[in-house]
Amino acid sequence: MNQFGISLYLGTGYEKNKEIIEKAKRANLGYAFTSLHIPEESVENYAEEVKRLLDLCKRCSISLIVDIGPRTLQKLGYRRFEELKQTSISHLRVDYGFTYEQIIDLSKSFQIVFNASTLLEKDIRELQKRNADFTRFSACHNFYPKPLTGLSIAKTRSINDNLRQLGMTTMAFVAGDKELRGPLKMGLPTVEAHRRADVLLSMLQLIKDCHTDICIVGDIDISDKAWENVGKLSQGYVSLKADIDPAYRFITNRIHHDRPDSSEYVIRSQESRAYASQGRLFPAQAVKPRIRGSISVSNEGYLRYSGELEIARRDLEPEPKVNIVGQIDEASLPYLDYITDGMGFELIQS
Incomplete structure (x- = not known):
């Protein structure tokens, strides 16, 4: 470190x-x-x-x-x-x-x-x-x-x-x-x-x-x-201010970690895969634009990946299998490119 x-x-x-x-x-x-x-x-x-x-x-x-x-x-x-x-x-x-x-x-x-x-x-x-x-x-x-x-x-x-x-x-x-x-x-x-x-x-x-x-x-x-x-x-972590849907604020104020095999497209929370095993359900919602800083949770359409939290590093195509649940504040956007290789991050409701 x-x-x-x-x-x-x-x-x-x-x-x-x-x-x-x-x-x-x-x-x-x-x-x-x-x-x-x-x-x-x-x-x-x-x-x-x-x-x-x-x-x-x-x-x-x-x-x-x-x-x-x-x-x-x-x-x-x-x-x-x-x-x-x-x-x-x-x-x-x-x-x-x-x-x-x-x-x-x-x-x-x-x-x-x-x-x-x-x-x-x-x-x-x-x-x-x-x-x-x-x-x-x-x-x-x-x-x-x-x-x-x-x-x-x-x-x-x-x-x-x-x-x-x-x-x-x-x-x-x-x-x-x-x-x-x-x-x-x-x-x-x-x-x-x-x-x-x-x-x-x-x-x-x-x-x-x-x-x-x-x-x-x-x-x-x-x-x-x-x-x-x-x-x-x-x-070992960075705080990101964000506006998050009230139904999904259980993702805030806890430390997540990007996967060590980082994606150039999204930050993937290692810890979030446990959400589905905790009994949470993630039915599909209306498809929304997926822009840089979008916070998404994979819905039931992604099967065993249901519940996985991601943050878009760049503008991406709309995805029916993910629910857009929040947006990183503009002031925190520059940090997204540097949360890689297992680095931690915390989502703070703005």
Whole structure:
């Protein structure tokens, strides 16, 4: 299952970071990204503030992905990187200043995170020559504060596919929709198309279109609705608002799962086949148009398939053997293409 995270910045302040970490814990997010060598992050008592943040993450079971440089230890008051194992730091993102031997040695204690966009083929070859364990390596894309500088979905997917073939975990960022990080405050996505996009849709696209393992919010905070959606996604399902016939509202407020052998035409609920065995009857109703987002239940004309719940991913021909029992709200329609391969969904009456 995919995993999710937030970003923490010292300049945000301890109290705000505490609030965000607590929200992340409630939403079942397991990771936080932070950088310990951003030039504009000038705070008093730097080492003390970093340790407070590390302690807070540890108490909330948040694993930290830390962007470091060779001088990080000195700034924090540690002598050896191995001392950081006692903290909440689980991942070290190394951009420069480390030898291959140092990286391999550190990977025995930490997950090592490379810059996905700048990791060179020669670096991969050198690590392979030294018998490095690539399952101890991850690759994290940059986020792009300046508009029109982010990656395309196709390029992100291509990079991720190459890295995953080596055994590496991939990470990327989505922009927030509430409190954007300065100085530009124009979103911090990896993919340019996500700069002003819905947080949930951006994460679904990172997962399904870009083959990303860990999705991280790059900005400071997201809206309450986005927190709710991301929390559900972290549990493996998506909520879909819909207008549903009162006689069929027994299909709402429960988790369904698309079949693992997904259809490109419809989402098929694995659980709904049990409705008929529970004694429910589904006599045929008047044939209605079957447009994208139509919610249907197979009627008795489909024999042993009677009771199966489907949601149309696209406009389909009218079907006498299914009863149209509802319609997905327009705001939820974009999610339909990404509920695949066993992903869960919940229907909420709008």
